[in-house]
Amino acid sequence: MAKPRLALYWAASCGGCEIAVLDVQEKILDIANAFDIVFWPVAMDFKYDDVRRMDDKSIDICLFNGAIRNSENNEIAELLRKKSKVLVAFGSCSMEGGIPGLANLTTKDDILKFVYKDSPSTVSTNGGTYPQTHTKMPEGEIEIPEMWDTVKSLDQVVDVEYYIPGCPPQPEQIWNVVSYILSGQPLPPSGAILGAGEKSCCDECTRTKSEKKLKQFYRPFEIQAKPDECLLEQGIVCMGPATRDGCGALCPKAGMPCRGCYGPPPNVSDQGAKMISALSSVIDAHEADEIDRILNQIADPIGTFYRFSLAHSLLRRVDKHETH
Numbered sequence: 001m002a003k004p005r006l007a008l009y010w011a012a013s014c015g016g017c018e019i020a021v022l023d024v025q026e027k028i029l030d031i032a033n034a035f036d037i038v039f040w041p042v043a044m045d046f047k048y049d050d051v052r053r054m055d056d057k058s059i060d061i062c063l064f065n066g067a068i069r070n071s072e073n074n075e076i077a078e079l080l081r082k083k084s085k086v087l088v089a090f091g092s093c094s095m096e097g098g099i100p101g102l103a104n105l106t107t108k109d110d111i112l113k114f115v116y117k118d119s120p121s122t123v124s125t126n127g128g129t130y131p132q133t134h135t136k137m138p139e140g141e142i143e144i145p146e147m148w149d150t151v152k153s154l155d156q157v158v159d160v161e162y163y164i165p166g167c168p169p170q171p172e173q174i175w176n177v178v179s180y181i182l183s184g185q186p187l188p189p190s191g192a193i194l195g196a197g198e199k200s201c202c203d204e205c206t207r208t209k210s211e212k213k214l215k216q217f218y219r220p221f222e223i224q225a226k227p228d229e230c231l232l233e234q235g236i237v238c239m240g241p242a243t244r245d246g247c248g249a250l251c252p253k254a255g256m257p258c259r260g261c262y263g264p265p266p267n268v269s270d271q272g273a274k275m276i277s278a279l280s281s282v283i284d285a286h287e288a289d290e291i292d293r294i295l296n297q298i299a300d301p302i303g304t305f306y307r308f309s310l311a312h313s314l315l316r317r318v319d320k321h322e323t324h
Helices: 016-022 027-034 048-052 071-083 092-096 099-105 108-118 171-182 271-280 288-295 301-305
Strands: 005-010 036-039 059-065 068-070 084-090 134-137 140-143 147-152 162-164
Touching: 005 016, 005 071, 016 027, 016 059, 016 171, 027 171, 036 048, 036 059, 048 071, 059 071, 059 092, 068 071, 071 084, 084 092, 092 099, 099 147, 099 301, 108 147, 162 171, 271 301
Parallel strands: 005 036, 005 059, 059 084, 084 162
Antiparallel strands: 068 147, 134 140
């Protein structure tokens, strides 16, 4: 009996999801034995043309990590969608845009202007030579991907069957999903989030919780947090109330606030709005000036409340002049 065919690909991401796959440790050998890995360019010598020559729907499952940031990301997303029976948005960047999605707070032109013209340089003649998608050379024409103005999640450019959240997904979570697929059990309905829970991160956090009334917010380095008490009750902005469970509340257990990488809980359409709502109910103030004073203590609210989910939120980006 032929092995199921597996593909793995990264688009706009840091590579952490690729490392997470290897973090299943010796079970990677079980994966290699159980699947015919037909595309994994970060680990093996595969070319895009290898995929183009494959029959449509000949890949049984594709784990696609990374946001859609440029024309190449989009091209390969469409190619792997065409060739795959099951396409999985693997990790926060693919599922919600992730950290790359924070670029939607500005524009492509402003980013390129800063990087290639305004940023400090050791070259005195740094006058703003911008990358071109096509450049003619004696050897031929060089083509590089076109950077998009708007970062998108995978399901904003192609249809996706399943999602696996996390930055990155936990090795146990990856193995549990792979084991489930190999078990031969019927797959869940399309659109399901695999390897995650149905509640919030607070529900699996073991820190002691009581009634929250806050007059002061702190960044984690500004105070010595009590080891067993809810971090939010200590004034540290923890995204637990607005984040899906399933990770084991690893960050709060280690003394760091939840960052929100598992995305919003079920039935929550906007993670940032959910967190704002949660904070509004615990601020101990009634006068507008006092409320403003307390909220102004939160450094980078957008980057905190939408750290992983901006591109997939109701906001999407700061303006509406997107070109893609």
